[in-house]
Amino acid sequence: MKADRSSSRRSLFWDFRPKRRKEERTNDPLAGLRFQEALPSDREVSDAEIDRQVARLQTKLRQRRDQTARSHSLRPWLPRVAAVLAGIMVVGSALFWLLHAQTVRVETAFGETKVFWLPDSSRVTLNAHSSLTYTADWEEGTTREVHLEGEAFFSVRKQQTATGRVKFVVHTEDVHVEVLGTEFNVRQRRDQTQVMLEEGSVRLRVKEHPHEILMQPGDLVEVLPRTHEVQQRIVNPERYSSWKQHQWILNNTSLQEIAGRIEELYGLPVRLPDSATAHLQLTGTFPTGELTKLLDVLSASTGLQVEQQKDQILLH
Template structure:
């Protein structure tokens, strides 16, 4: 989100007060939150610390004799018999402070400047809201081409695409049939599966037959029965990453099965990351309770990390792990390969490293997923010693030439 000039002035003033050691507790927290969430502000702050610019300017201001300067100004410009122009000391000092604030603000806006060179001329748009729905009979429906409204009816279940870009399942039991026939219909539906697939550069939302909502990140597939009614468990199969808001049904536990992991829930909000090219499977709980592999119970703001069959639980700020669902890249002290894997999935690009894959830099902050890839890469350039070049659908990562 673009900042207004007053926001930049506020950031600049907080930086100045930091160097004056004059921050209140609330201001210190505000500055900390700003630096952790705004990559451009963090780069400006680091540059100021490295160059000592603010300290030098503040020292100059402290040595500045405003009284003597003002007296000299009056003596030079106003004859003794003339009434001098009212020019207060506070005005002179404030003017110096404003110049310092403006200079920091200018540095900030320079960090948001339009990408140059290869990044600007050879750009890639962000991913989009679409997916492919594979029906039980093998028919494939590309959802960005499908019109809003009813897509298909199978085994008494109507699948609809809403104007918000979501698919919804509605079960319609035929009340004119006897109980035996209805049981047969339920059994038939429970044995028919649909699969929702997002390629790299795609994301989509589905409301399952039980009312649960699932958001699929890029490069993800979710397999689920057309109806859960005839099953003791509501079981789905996941590959990739998805955020779940599960409809509460104590009689029918909700199971998310992925390679090497099973998550059991009753009614809750959680995120599961099972990408095959990630070093671990991560399950992050926002609300409720889940059980991982029938042994590890998570509480809100906890994350299970499954590696080589071993699970460890760590405390996290769970909301930050679903920022992708809200249209944001959220980097939390992430390594370069981790950052680039996210970018590769969303922009559907290949990454080539030139002596940088083992670079030990980490990245923290937010970048909008609605931006073209050039802006994301330009931001990363500003806060690192790396250079990013776009060559078709390939990003080449190398060290910045000295």
């Protein structure tokens, strides 16, 4: 029995020596092994040596399996890594554009108005103590957007593409005014916003208001401060755009409201002597091009004495 076992060992001996001729690579872990029918020499192989060789082979097989498992475990992550890299490139491009896009800000001082044209040739009349911000270059066919603080009158040029008309949007603190091509006035003062439509159509989106508001020519929409209550009514558009001709058209307007307008326009607070005087109502056309003329007309209309000081105006 011992002779038969030795013969069996010799005929199944594994030779780990590398082959000299080139062979095609394969994933079979036994591809690098050769089998010989007999040992190179006639010496007898012990059981301990066979155990060492078997253990060595098992170690190599485990190493090969571990390497293969690691390579496969990385493959599911490759699409995710690619997506992350693509996202980084997109965000980087957007940041580059934002940082390099030129922003234009037009401002007016107290008692000053300005008329200018936007990149799409829309015309803007900016009232005193106001500002309008927009990007210098508007790509043809994209939404045109401006940000307003104060008061401005817009004559928006219609713009048409193959997919339809291009929107024009005015942003204030409380209201987004969306138009296609029209004339309208936007006033945002002391946390109160007014939008008056003179021509065309307007769609409003008001902060904390669940529905859009559609306006027709002659409509006035007011958003009240603090409560953000929305009021809509029909008015005479000329009353709300007459400031472009440096005049106010008043109709039963309280002296308190007029005092607030003077402060907005010229930066000087108006002090009234009492509440009864504050509730006086005036009707007529008042010039606003020069503060001195405005105060003279106001004095003549009310019978009050007007005193203009360095930092305030007193009525008594």
